Amino acid sequence: MISEECYELGSKSSVIREIFSFGLKRKAEIGADRVYDFSLGNPSIPAPDSVKKAILELMEQPAEVIHAYSPAPGDAGVRKTIAESLNRRFGESFTAENIFMTCGAAASLNICIKALGNPGDEFITFAPFFPEYRCWVEGIGAELKAVPPRLPDFQIDLEALEKTITSKTKAVIVNSPNNPSGVVYTEEVLKGLTGLLKKKSDEYGGPIYLITDEPYREIVYDGVTVPYLTKYYDNTLVCYSYSKSLSLPGERIGYIVIPERLADYNRVSPAVAGAARVLGFVCAPSLFQYVAARCVEDTGDIEAYKNNRDLLLEGLTRLGYTCVPPQGAFYLFVKALEEDANAFCERAKKYDLLLVPSDDFGCPGYVRIAYCVAEKTIMNAMPAFEKLMREYH
Numbered sequence: 001m002i003s004e005e006c007y008e009l010g011s012k013s014s015v016i017r018e019i020f021s022f023g024l025k026r027k028a029e030i031g032a033d034r035v036y037d038f039s040l041g042n043p044s045i046p047a048p049d050s051v052k053k054a055i056l057e058l059m060e061q062p063a064e065v066i067h068a069y070s071p072a073p074g075d076a077g078v079r080k081t082i083a084e085s086l087n088r089r090f091g092e093s094f095t096a097e098n099i100f101m102t103c104g105a106a107a108s109l110n111i112c113i114k115a116l117g118n119p120g121d122e123f124i125t126f127a128p129f130f131p132e133y134r135c136w137v138e139g140i141g142a143e144l145k146a147v148p149p150r151l152p153d154f155q156i157d158l159e160a161l162e163k164t165i166t167s168k169t170k171a172v173i174v175n176s177p178n179n180p181s182g183v184v185y186t187e188e189v190l191k192g193l194t195g196l197l198k199k200k201s202d203e204y205g206g207p208i209y210l211i212t213d214e215p216y217r218e219i220v221y222d223g224v225t226v227p228y229l230t231k232y233y234d235n236t237l238v239c240y241s242y243s244k245s246l247s248l249p250g251e252r253i254g255y256i257v258i259p260e261r262l263a264d265y266n267r268v269s270p271a272v273a274g275a276a277r278v279l280g281f282v283c284a285p286s287l288f289q290y291v292a293a294r295c296v297e298d299t300g301d302i303e304a305y306k307n308n309r310d311l312l313l314e315g316l317t318r319l320g321y322t323c324v325p326p327q328g329a330f331y332l333f334v335k336a337l338e339e340d341a342n343a344f345c346e347r348a349k350k351y352d353l354l355l356v357p358s359d360d361f362g363c364p365g366y367v368r369i370a371y372c373v374a375e376k377t378i379m380n381a382m383p384a385f386e387k388l389m390r391e392y393h
């Protein structure tokens, strides 16, 4: 008898992957330029030049350095460089000891959830949310509870959160800028969130941890800033990734910040190392640890995403679509033109528009449009969006 749970997870691919595969088939049939594929969150802008330069320079170093196993938490020099960068940018006082290098945000989150949680615990997140949270939380025998968004701005509904917290709540997972809504949570809302977590931790006599999922931290528009949550709440673990900021999703590199101010720091820190060990991560890719340190404050050309956001938001609003105003990441969350977003996405396929229904994000009735695509894909897709709208009028 094999694991039913793993069989279930592995035998059905995610809705996003299914749509992406359909797109590949369609592109082979009618040509790539006639399929408007908005399904995947794969960065469309290239990694900055500094990444290539760093790789080429690193290749001159002895193989036994750049390709070797690093210590499990990562190379000490790399961790120090990252800690110093965070201190400079966010007024923190981290050291190398507070940084644990990982294989991207997926690994960071999975490790934090396993390190903190026990079977029967509850983790809370905010809809719409990244669907993999469910599989990581349920993977340790815990329960994921989703708090619906505050409408119409898709910020956090603090009243609903308060009702969801129980004595079993181990941690709250927050993702800003958000995939799939593109919303950046305001400082006011985050102060409300951290205030509530302090109050509830006191009430239940134990810490409720905050896990922040931040792969899109640098992808923000219109001068918006993303508050650094360790400054607001002591029991915060930060899960970061270079997948989006440096356009390196296939290289699997990121880190966890484990601040000393955490309740039970002396046990949480080894538990993070233990979770990474159980999950078989061994260490993060060595070459890309060194690349990350050399490019620690670089990003790709964020303006290109802003340009796409403006084109899409303006074009769809003009056609009569209702969009959640996005201030970050590279996703637009749009109200489906019928109650069932799956049926709406099927209709969109008739025009070779590939959109993702929002059900798996825990917020039915919407579609996600990933605008990390070439500008011309957005321009060429507009007539298709117009025809789709006409079907409903």
Ligand code: PLP
Pocket (backbone or CB within 6 Å): 041, 103, 104, 105, 106, 107, 130, 175, 178, 179, 213, 215, 240, 241, 242, 243, 249, 254
């Ligand atoms: N969290 C969110 C909200 C994401 O959108 C993604 C990837 O798209 C991840 C985590 C995983 O990112 P990584 O590639 O760094 O594992």
